[in-house]
Amino acid sequence: MNKKSLKSVKKAGGPRSNARDQLLEAASQLMNERDTIDISLSDIAERAKVNSALVKYYFQNKNGLMMSLLERDVSDGTEQLETLLHTDLPAVQKMEMHIVGLINTYYRCRYLNKLLFALLRDSTPDRTQEISDRFVKPAADAQRLILEEGIRNGEFRNVDPMLLYFTIIGACDQFFTAHFALKTVYNQDGIDDDLRKRFIAHTSSLLMSGIKAEPESV
């Protein structure tokens, strides 16, 4: 696969790419910890224990760093989804695994949506299309193929793939995007591993009940 070979090339850069990975990991940690994507490049370099000149070397600027971080965080999930697509599991199981994977990605990288929308802000139509093609379309396409497979073989209802895309993303990401409401409405401090598991069980069960063919119609 093209993407995989691209990835191995990127990963084969030795010590240099280690500094690059460390910078991305430092940015990711700081964005999660501080609950904001507004982290200074010098804070990132300090956390990564890397000379701050290297930020410019690898990413040019803050925007370049944000694009690379999105790439890092989204591409693993998309590759897993594409692998899942080509297994011979039932479509129901593929869709469930997709939902679980999506929630786990948001759990690990709670800044993902902020990052995406910051990059989209004031971007030209061409740039918006490029960002969408790289970070949104692959997952949306894979999700549509799983849905269509399940509709064809009677596992799923006749759900609109476009509308379902927004339902699934929204149902999975709101818990992390709007987590301020956890504290202010439900007096719940943060999302720990136990709450992550409860959220996965809840979301996966609720969405799958809405997608799966009704028992009497199978």
Add this chain to the structure above:
Amino acid sequence: MNKKSLKSVKKAGGPRSNARDQLLEAASQLMNERDTIDISLSDIAERAKVNSALVKYYFQNKNGLMMSLLERDVSDGTEQLETLLHTDLPAVQKMEMHIVGLINTYYRCRYLNKLLFALLRDSTPDRTQEISDRFVKPAADAQRLILEEGIRNGEFRNVDPMLLYFTIIGACDQFFTAHFALKTVYNQDGIDDDLRKRFIAHTSSLLMSGIKAEPESV
């Protein structure tokens, strides 16, 4: 109801409050049209055909205008929801009407989430709590009461009200918040009335299937 009397007071201000309403309506229109909440106060005054000094008079600053706009857009929906809560309709129907109302609010005011998150950005914990108490908690509480009523009388499954709050908001708002993907992934220009109706039917049916008690368990 306290809120209602507060509202009548605000609405009874005569010509002055007309200018205030016109400014809010102009801000709302421009934010929808330009798909951004970054609208200058002078553009808002120009669209409202109101002297721009009045912006300062009614709202102090941009932040004040944004708070008042959120108040205007959210309070009608919350009042309707509270009225709905006290009718003797089945919980299933109340929940469906709540979902439809929520989607219609996002359809009318596509900037709602951007506005909310802009106000929350860099706000103190006290301020975050205040914003949440005014704009988030009332709807979350009403939704919980409808859910609990339906669980008690066997209409609903034993769904966690906190987790469901995020599911419903996310499933309803993502279509509007991430509508760039409509164009870039699905080649769909904007959300017209027909698409709004399809989205309502899809979302309401999918979510309700995930909440309603399973036929065999009734």
